[in-house]
Amino acid sequence: MTTQLPPSVPAPLTGARFALGAIAVALATFMNVLDSSIANVAVPTISGNLGVSVDEGTWVITLFAAANAISIPLTGWLTQRIGQVRLFTGAILLFVLSSWLCGLSPTLPILLGARVLQGAAAGPLVPLSQALLLTTFPKEKSSSALSLWAMTATVGPIAGPALGGWITDSYSWSWIFYINVPVGLFAAAVVWFLYRDRETATHRLPIDKVGLLSLIAWVAALQILLDKGKDLDWFNSPVICLLAVFAAVAFVFFLIWELTEQRPIVDLRLFAGRNFLGGTVAISVAYGIFFANLVLLPQWMQEFLGYRSVDAGLVTAPLGIFAVVLAPIMGRIMPKSDPRVLATLAFIGFALVFLMRSNYTTGVDAHTLVVPTLLQGIPTALFFVPLTAIILSGLSPEKIPAAAGLSNFVRVFAGAVGTSLLSTGWSNRTIMHHARLMEQATPYNPVFLDSITSLERSLHVSADRAVAFFETKLTAQAAMLGLNDIFWLSAVTFIAIIPLIWVTKPGKGAGAGAAAAGH
Structure with missing residues (x-):
């Protein structure tokens, strides 16, 4: 077990530290949400410049989302192992690095690899930004903290497509990724400066390695199947059939393992609750x-x-x-x-x-x-x-x-x-x-x-x-x-x-x- 910090809740920030902290955390959220939509309007341009079809270019969007989805369940475990502030700061810096690699990518495979890394780094940013904002604001103003987070998160759909289109037309599609570098470095520096002495307790907890690997296996196989199915004529292709079988087997194994594991990486037992089941299916389909x-x-x-x-x-x-x-x-x-x-x-x-x-x-x-x-x-x-x-x-x-x-x-x-x-x-x-x-x-x-x-x-x-x-x-x-x-x-x-x-x-x-x- 690493150093155990006191369980007391840190006092809210005040004055200039409060304003600067709220801005830095909000910027990290904005950067994440912006990047999930900024590439949408640039896909045709990216595809043309890299010599691929627009259908292949949509992998820039879908692989980011898939990697992001896989990394989200790891946030809780990583927080307990690394600490909330260190994880949040590290995720911002990894996001900055992957954004820089995206902009430098000369081919689609390299760009997709960088987008996977970027999506994985983005996973912890949303839940941890909410948690840090709640410690920044006084408890009686927690609703204001959440409103600020919601407003920041919804600015992405406004700024993303318009900003992405303007940058793509005026400069180069690479700059839709390069703009994350100064924003991310500023946010990481401020967050570390203001929050490093407010770190959460850490514990050396085991990770469900089998559950994680099976999660990655079926999500990756299913995503490749969905993206390549149209090009390969779906189930007339042996590759698609093989991916479908692999994804199904990996998913069934994942379900069985997670339902029987003492410390599952994904607690599937939550679906037994009608509120969780109905609400999750509704929000996900929508x-x-x-x-x-x-x-x-x-x-x-x-x-x-x-x-x-x-x-x-x-x-x-x-x-x-x-x-x-x-x-x-x-x-x-x-x-x-x-x-x-x-x-x-x-x-x-x-x-x-x-x-x-x-x-x-x-x-x-x-x-x-x-x-x-x-x-x-x-x-x-x-x-x-x-x-x-x-x-x-x-x-x-x-x-x-x-x-x-x-x-x-x-x-x-x-x-x-x-x-x-x-x-x-x-x-x-x-x-x-x-x-x-x-x-x-x-x-x-x-x-x-x-x-x-x-x-x-x-x-x-x-x-x-x-x-x-x-x-x-x-x-x-x-x-x-x-x-x-x-x-x-x-x-x-x-x-x-x-x-x-x-x-x-x-x-x-x-x-x-x-x-x-x-x-």
Whole structure:
């Protein structure tokens, strides 16, 4: 056992130290959240510069999310072994190093390796930033600490796409990663200076190595399967079949081991509670759809509408406006409200937004793109806090850290899986619509022949060039119809998972209290 520190709670920071500490911790959170979305609009540019397809480029997003998901359950164990402050500072510095490596990457495999390291380093940042903020603020102002954290976390969707687009268009995609270096170094230096004498007690606890390795095995195999399935024609490929079998066997082994291990790395017994089960499944499915659409929308705008990266970022940026404005209000209404009602309203709001988008056309204007994105900020503000309250409601204090870690793991991994599934679904629906539209493009269809003739005359090109131009327009139309299908499916799914919320029974006032305790 290492040096045992007194169990007393450190006094809150005051004056300039308080302001500087809150800013530094918030910056670390902002850097993490920003990096989960800043690459979204840059994927087409990164893919082009590295000589790979956009589908392969989405690995930049999904592998970060998968590595992040795997590292989250380790936060509790690492905190007890290393200490809260040392772990938080070390995670920031590792995040800075991996960001620098991302910017230097000359090939996709090297970039993906750096993104995996970056995602792993990001895992402890979110839960530890919440914990450090709570020690920075006086106990009676803990709700203000959580509001600051929520506002910082939701600024990412505002700044990420717009900032990423501007940097990509004005400089180079590498700089979307390089900007983390000065921010991270400043945050790490301030946190270490202010908090190093407030370190938590450490213990030499054994780690569930078998559970960790099996977790990595099935998550990695499943993620590769989802990302490469489309390129390899799914289960017609022996590689995909082998990955599916390996992932299934590793997952079953993981379940059996964790349910029988005395000190499991992931406490699966928490799923026996109806609040935890219903809330975790609901928030994970919802987040998977939410995050996947944040990836697909800017891709479509750049590939088929001709938007620059910065323009696509500006169109998606309004998502965070209502989320930031409503965050402090949520802190006040949560203790007086049934979290199930708020979560239900959020899901209905998401469904309405996606229904609005399901009627897009290839001639859609910027205003029609921005309005649903702006309105989506309202259900986003109603989304996380009530469902977190439901998940943690009724749990004893000693189980809340494990429950928060597990629910975050499932949610973040669902974001990676959702991106892969909806990306594949969009591609498949685009192919189907393309085939149906091409059925009409035959020499025996007078309408098609008239269209080609009209293009020849208006564009002053040959028949072959006119046919190629027609094919480009038809592909864009097929992609639009395919994406509309994804939007419609997203809306239906949000309505379909509402019953999961009402399976839960959070006690009156317990939800908000649990959420606060969990944070």
